[in-house]
Amino acid sequence: MAVFPFDIHATDGAARTGTLQTARGDIQTPAFMPVGTAATVKGVYMEQVRQTGADVILGNTYHLMLRPGAERLARLGGLHHFCGWGGPMLTDSGGFQVWSLSKLRKMSEQGVEFRSHIDGSRHMLSPERSMEIQADLLGADICMQFDECTAYPSTHEQARTSMELSLRWGERSLERFGDRPDQTLFAIVQGSTFEDLRIESAARSVSLGGYGGYAIGGLAVGEGHEAMCRVLDFTCPALPTDRPRYLMGVGKPIDIVEAVYRGVDMFDCVIPTRSGRHGQVWADTGPYNIRKAEFAEDDTPLDATVNCPASQTYSKAYVHHLIRSQEMLGQMILSWHNIAYFQDLMARMRRAIHASELDAFVTEFRRGLT
Numbered sequence: 001m002a003v004f005p006f007d008i009h010a011t012d013g014a015a016r017t018g019t020l021q022t023a024r025g026d027i028q029t030p031a032f033m034p035v036g037t038a039a040t041v042k043g044v045y046m047e048q049v050r051q052t053g054a055d056v057i058l059g060n061t062y063h064l065m066l067r068p069g070a071e072r073l074a075r076l077g078g079l080h081h082f083c084g085w086g087g088p089m090l091t092d093s094g095g096f097q098v099w100s101l102s103k104l105r106k107m108s109e110q111g112v113e114f115r116s117h118i119d120g121s122r123h124m125l126s127p128e129r130s131m132e133i134q135a136d137l138l139g140a141d142i143c144m145q146f147d148e149c150t151a152y153p154s155t156h157e158q159a160r161t162s163m164e165l166s167l168r169w170g171e172r173s174l175e176r177f178g179d180r181p182d183q184t185l186f187a188i189v190q191g192s193t194f195e196d197l198r199i200e201s202a203a204r205s206v207s208l209g210g211y212g213g214y215a216i217g218g219l220a221v222g223e224g225h226e227a228m229c230r231v232l233d234f235t236c237p238a239l240p241t242d243r244p245r246y247l248m249g250v251g252k253p254i255d256i257v258e259a260v261y262r263g264v265d266m267f268d269c270v271i272p273t274r275s276g277r278h279g280q281v282w283a284d285t286g287p288y289n290i291r292k293a294e295f296a297e298d299d300t301p302l303d304a305t306v307n308c309p310a311s312q313t314y315s316k317a318y319v320h321h322l323i324r325s326q327e328m329l330g331q332m333i334l335s336w337h338n339i340a341y342f343q344d345l346m347a348r349m350r351r352a353i354h355a356s357e358l359d360a361f362v363t364e365f366r367r368g369l370t
């Protein structure tokens with residue numbers, strides 16, 4: 001299959017900047033990927049998402065296969081055409097969402113049978129079906145192997161069993177994905193918080209050959225910030241330096257900063273839009289909630305340092321009013337601003353790496369949160 005060119009431009013310690021060249025456009029890394037679960041980045045037009053500087057967005061196999069349906073999406077020209085996003089898209093393989101959303105699941109070596117959390121209809125996912133949905137029907141540029149996200153906490157034995165299953169499912173994913181000129185498949189490394197298992201999962205994924213990148217799964221599942229950083233300390237060095245590393249489902253700005261520092265290149269998280277819908281505004285000093293009374297007459301913009309109309313045009317008092325009044329524009333403005341803030345954070349880290357100033361950036365960022 002395709003292994004997209006990944007050019008490393010600068011390094012600073014374990015951190016690096018790069019460009020992942022996909023058939024639908026280049027991704028500057030470290031990159032934050034806004035989440036477009038149901039073919040929409042909730043409350044934000046795709047043109048606005050593009051203007052924030054996002055190069056790539058995420059779609060979710062689980063949600064889209066249930067509604068509108070993978071075969072229907074294919075009949076409608078595929079996911080990019082359907083939602084109007086012309087750049088690269090990455091889709092998750094679906095297994096994670098089965099465990100977090102669906103009921104009445106039956107798991108076997110073959111795959112997983114489950115009922116839709118929407119209408120109770122019966123569905124199945126397997127490595128083969130997940131590849132068919134992602135690559136053939138949705139047309140994702142970057143597809144994820146079908147895996148099992150190991151529960152946390154797990155014993156070493158449970159983590160090994162789960163890791164071995166993901167490795168076998170990865171082999172079947174590679175087989176079904178086959179050789180495609182314009183699409184690539186990422187592995188997902190498991191092993192929970194155990195160093196020996198993480199190193200083994202990485203090495204055995206690499207030895208299968210053919211993956212275009214390596215995701216670190218099984219984190220952001222309740223282990224906490226310190227444990228996540230410790231796992232990255234020994235997992236990143238176990239992965240090839242010349243391929244992208246994607247930390248799935250992460251995270252808050254401090255999680256992203258510490259992970260970039262340790263050599264991670266790609267991130268996705270629902271925080272900017274989900275927290276925005278509840279009034280949360282992200283900034284270097286940590287999030288604040290615009291609903292608070294202190295903002296009722298604060299005429300300053302949401303964040304003058306972020307180059308985005310949402311951040312610079314609207315006052316805190318106005319957005320405070322909108323959120324308190326449950327006006328949908330409030331959720332839209334905050335979602336747009338938060339995505340722009342995350343993109344601005346990635347751009348500042350890319351610049352810091354290029355200037356060999358990431359240590360100072362991270363130190364300052366940590367201090368700003370105290």
Ligand SMILES: CN(C)CCSCc1cc(N)cc2c(=O)[nH]c(N)nc12
Pocket residue numbers: 035037058060092093094095096144147148149150188216217218219220221248249250268269270
């Ligand atoms: C929109 N995003 C939250 C969904 C994409 S990331 C989902 C996701 C999150 C986390 N934390 C771990 C895993 C994991 O181990 N495997 C898979 N396939 N997906 C994962």
